[in-house]
Amino acid sequence: MTLNAALLQADKDLDVSLNRLFELLRIPSISTRPENAPDCRKAAEWLTATLTDTGFEASVRNTPGHPMVVAHIKGPADAPHVLFYGHYDVQPVDPLNLWHSDPFEPAIVTTPSGEKEITARGAADDKGQLMTFIEACRALKTTCGTLPLNVSILLEGEEESGGENLLPFLQANKDELKADVALICDTNMLSGGKPAITTMLRGMTGEEVTLTAAKRDLHSGMYGNAARNPIQVLCDILSDMRDGATGRVTLPDFYEGVPVIPEETRAQWCEIASETGDSLSPVGLSIPAGEAGYSALEQTWSRPSFEINGISGGYEGEGFKTVLPSKASAKVSFRLVGDQDPEKIRTAFRAHVLARLPADCTAEFISHGGSQASMVSPDMPFLPPALAALEAEWQKPAAITGCGGSIPVVTEIQQALGMTSLLIGFGLDDDRIHSPNEKYNLSSFHKGIRSWIRVLYALTGQAPA
Amino acid sequence: MTLNAALLQADKDLDVSLNRLFELLRIPSISTRPENAPDCRKAAEWLTATLTDTGFEASVRNTPGHPMVVAHIKGPADAPHVLFYGHYDVQPVDPLNLWHSDPFEPAIVTTPSGEKEITARGAADDKGQLMTFIEACRALKTTCGTLPLNVSILLEGEEESGGENLLPFLQANKDELKADVALICDTNMLSGGKPAITTMLRGMTGEEVTLTAAKRDLHSGMYGNAARNPIQVLCDILSDMRDGATGRVTLPDFYEGVPVIPEETRAQWCEIASETGDSLSPVGLSIPAGEAGYSALEQTWSRPSFEINGISGGYEGEGFKTVLPSKASAKVSFRLVGDQDPEKIRTAFRAHVLARLPADCTAEFISHGGSQASMVSPDMPFLPPALAALEAEWQKPAAITGCGGSIPVVTEIQQALGMTSLLIGFGLDDDRIHSPNEKYNLSSFHKGIRSWIRVLYALTGQAPA
Structure with a gap:
């Protein structure tokens, strides 16, 4: 009592x-x-x-x-x-x-x-x-x-x-x-x-990559086509990070240590989603953009992700400049679940970049920390x-x-x-x-x-x- | 006399x-x-x-x-x-x-x-x-x-x-x-x-594209995976602009009106290149990055190109922010040769972007002019x-x-x-x-x-x- x-x-x-x-x-x-x-x-x-x-x-x-x-x-x-x-x-x-x-x-x-x-x-x-x-x-x-x-x-x-x-x-x-x-x-x-x-x-791995091609900014008329464009290289490399059809991150062994959510929990979440409404519509979105086969709630609560948090290169002001820049950079992060190892994933990302670097291009990396889920x-x-x-x-x-x-x-x-x-x-x-x-x-x-x-x-x- | x-x-x-x-x-x-x-x-x-x-x-x-x-x-x-x-x-x-x-x-x-x-x-x-x-x-x-x-x-x-x-x-x-x-x-x-x-x-078509996904910047922890990331979409679209293997621009009919350079002229250029030395090495580059099968000189003098002149999105300052941005934008240009029509190419680029826009993403375009070669x-x-x-x-x-x-x-x-x-x-x-x-x-x-x-x-x- x-x-x-x-x-x-x-x-x-x-x-x-x-x-x-x-x-x-x-x-x-x-x-x-x-x-x-x-x-x-x-x-x-x-x-x-x-x-x-x-x-x-x-x-x-x-x-x-x-x-x-x-x-x-x-x-x-x-x-x-x-x-x-x-x-x-x-x-x-x-x-x-x-x-x-x-x-x-x-x-x-x-x-x-x-x-x-x-x-x-x-x-x-x-x-x-x-x-x-x-x-x-x-x-x-x-x-x-x-x-x-x-x-x-x-x-x-x-x-x-x-x-x-x-x-x-x-x-x-x-x-x-x-x-x-x-x-x-x-x-x-x-x-x-x-x-x-x-x-x-979710845990996180934060990373920044800067690509350098020519040793100075070039005129895109004089060099366009022949000189390596680091923005293009960066886009190619980042585009390759997710499989377009499945939305899955393409790094080898990326999903190692990602737990399967029990059916019971998934069912509970499905109910929650139907009761609470879509988390996306308040921000003007309608379709979960990540891994196919998972609801928005599952994608953010239980699935790992790769996101580009910032990208920068060339001329970004008003109007136009025909520059072919020397450098381009991106800040990216992975959200991690289960036993995914933040440092293993950083290493895999760096290897992904280096494996796709064309001739005349170098990459520098900055770690922005990591934490386990x-x-x-x-x-x-x-x-x-x-x-x-x-x-x-x-x-x-x-x-x-x-x-x-x-x-x-x-x-x-x-x-x-x-x-x-x-x-x-x-x-x-x-x-x-x-x-x-x-x-x-x-x-x-x-x-x-x-x-x-x-x-x-x-x-x-x-x-x- | x-x-x-x-x-x-x-x-x-x-x-x-x-x-x-x-x-x-x-x-x-x-x-x-x-x-x-x-x-x-x-x-x-x-x-x-x-x-x-x-x-x-x-x-x-x-x-x-x-x-x-x-x-x-x-x-x-x-x-x-x-x-x-x-x-x-x-x-x-x-x-x-x-x-x-x-x-x-x-x-x-x-x-x-x-x-x-x-x-x-x-x-x-x-x-x-x-x-x-x-x-x-x-x-x-x-x-x-x-x-x-x-x-x-x-x-x-x-x-x-x-x-x-x-x-x-x-x-x-x-x-x-x-x-x-x-x-x-x-x-x-x-x-x-x-x-x-x-x-x-060469002539030119200059263009700017801004993609918008969510109606405001989001926290990448809370939304990462589920919310459409416009930087990722932009990278995917721009990466798709060139064929990785051949270096050719993928827009349909892009090479319409591109003249074939007579063999005699190509031979002359080959001689020029061997006499004047590589145009790339003074800027720290070594390999022509554009269309396979053309020298650096041919690529810049006689072949059309697509270049990304600027890209911007998300957090670009020092350090790191776990933002999933609402917008991302790029300034791009095409260098044109022969009878390529600058406005037809602008139209084809916009169609390329719009055809690849996923759900929840909109595109706005700004023309930065065009001129025929x-x-x-x-x-x-x-x-x-x-x-x-x-x-x-x-x-x-x-x-x-x-x-x-x-x-x-x-x-x-x-x-x-x-x-x-x-x-x-x-x-x-x-x-x-x-x-x-x-x-x-x-x-x-x-x-x-x-x-x-x-x-x-x-x-x-x-x-x-």
Whole structure:
């Protein structure tokens, strides 16, 4: 009955929980503005005090940038240990004139459709989301006197401004922060209020290539036809990167380590796509452009890609110049999934270019970094109970989703602590994060608290009572 | 015997001819510098006076820019009528510190190899060259009392600064300037002192294409694979423009109207190439990149080409951005030969692009103009006697050559007056035109005068005596 008691406590305390959130939202902790540095520290101190009040051993930890907050609370000795990550810093608020109310004076607004929304900068990203976890801990502590498992919390203040101090901090405090699983509350639900856990984040290989032919720019009348044109060579080489008929990347062994998505998951995604609508139509597109046989959602969540991110050569200004340039260059990237090796793929790309270089042409390469994809196996022990807990709260099946991009904290936690992250969040696509009039639905906050209570319980291995 | 008398007169008068050239070279008629506008007028007036003194009816003609000089002298009523074109304006002299002597104080310098060179801005381009013609007329007039044919002269003052007033002037004075053939002295001999007449100038079609896919730039993580990448589409389309194996342009009917170069001319060019050396090695290249089966010289003089002159899309700055851009664009040009129609080729290019546009992609085009190639038929009646006259003077066979670029005045004379031009010049590739220490070999000047005496005689149809 302890689970139900904690859920009831959360319901009963919602107004007090909201008051605490509002206090945090009133602190303008914009990490990128130097004049707000004291506010960032103030937010860290407020959180430390709040966590202490909740029963954690909490402290502000200085870094070369804004401080971290670290907190621990012990559960049963044999229970699992989770590390929760969130960030207390927020985006700037410009343009201020587009806000309907003061971004640092939170309010609850009822929309014409009857939805209640908490409006403020940081309401969703990430103060509202991180407070769902802290309030869940408080409800559990209040009702049971203790938490069902061991919980550590790490809150950073530089997520919106580069986050350069996170990785060194994780590395320096590895022993203290290492847990069985990381919980990250900085993602969205699916539309229609369907809960989701993001288990696939694509990795990346970034690369730049510059081709040189003649030793200086030439006149295209005097040399056109006879002199090698590096733009043409670049186009030929890049055109050869994808098979025109299948859309597949042509590098040898490129698809090595790409996992097959289980039919069950594909079916779930198919349903998601049909419920949420096409991801392409809002940007004026209609047809998935990549690999034949995969939906747009599958292409971005679970399939690797090759993209040209920039190309440059010759005369690019107004009008026309009959130049036959000496150089042409492109910035390209691969999005990686599964076990694809970012450096193997860089090597294969360079070999692809070099193998196609005609006479009189040389290539120079610049690496723009690489990171492996991160993927939570469907067999990972914490995943099924977490999905079940979310389903119990939202009364809808919880989905496993992917994310086309990478989320640096996931990679850094994996790298520094060797830990897998479960990305569970209650934001919605229309929360206007990073934009004027950011909001977080009151139901996201309330049911978010309840969700974490259920998830923390579920992760102990105890069946919900 | 009149030909020989005129040649002897030219030899005897060389010092006086040089003095006259020096007077012209001392006038800093830099057309692009507004402060030198009075000098441009002074050069026009000096030329008018000199031509009048030579026996021409000469006048300065105002235009919205620098003035033209027009002069006429009558020969026998049934003799042909030639129009000579030259330009009295010169390039700026910066950087002045690289000149070994005052660019507007001409001198004769003997090189270590014993060659005598006239040094000054404009010595070769084009004052020295145009004066070879005027001095030839003077020698003929002095010895014979009259010229062997009807001669008109047109000298402009804006060739180095856009030449916008030439075409309207030609059109407005069509009846006065129309002749049987135009003679243009603004080109070079082949190296080794081999005379040449340029009979082929390539035309051009200039075009710009911009492709648009999504309605805004996208994040390549979130959309990469699924969203159409316009840079990739552009590379695919441009790569398809040339056949990789043969180097031929793939547009349907592209080679329609491309003349076959007679074996005799090809053999001559082969000899030229072996004598002058590779045109590619000075710019760091070694292999002709265009159509298989043609030498570099053939590719630039007589074969049409497709070149990408500029390409642009996505992020082109330092470092890396994971953008999947909305737009990508390229500037391209075709060099045309023979009867290739610039507008038909533009239409074919646009059709090529549109036929390869995938779903979700649109194309916009900008025309950057077009001009037909100009080509003097080997059967053109004035060509064989002119070649023979040059061979007689230089004691080496005169070559027919091509030029990869277009020379606007040739096109404009064709367009406004319906006249063919013979391009005969005595410059050398090492004359440093447009650069510091411009020079014109004394032998170019002296034998240039003698060459024109022979050519004018030859064009009457009289065998040289």
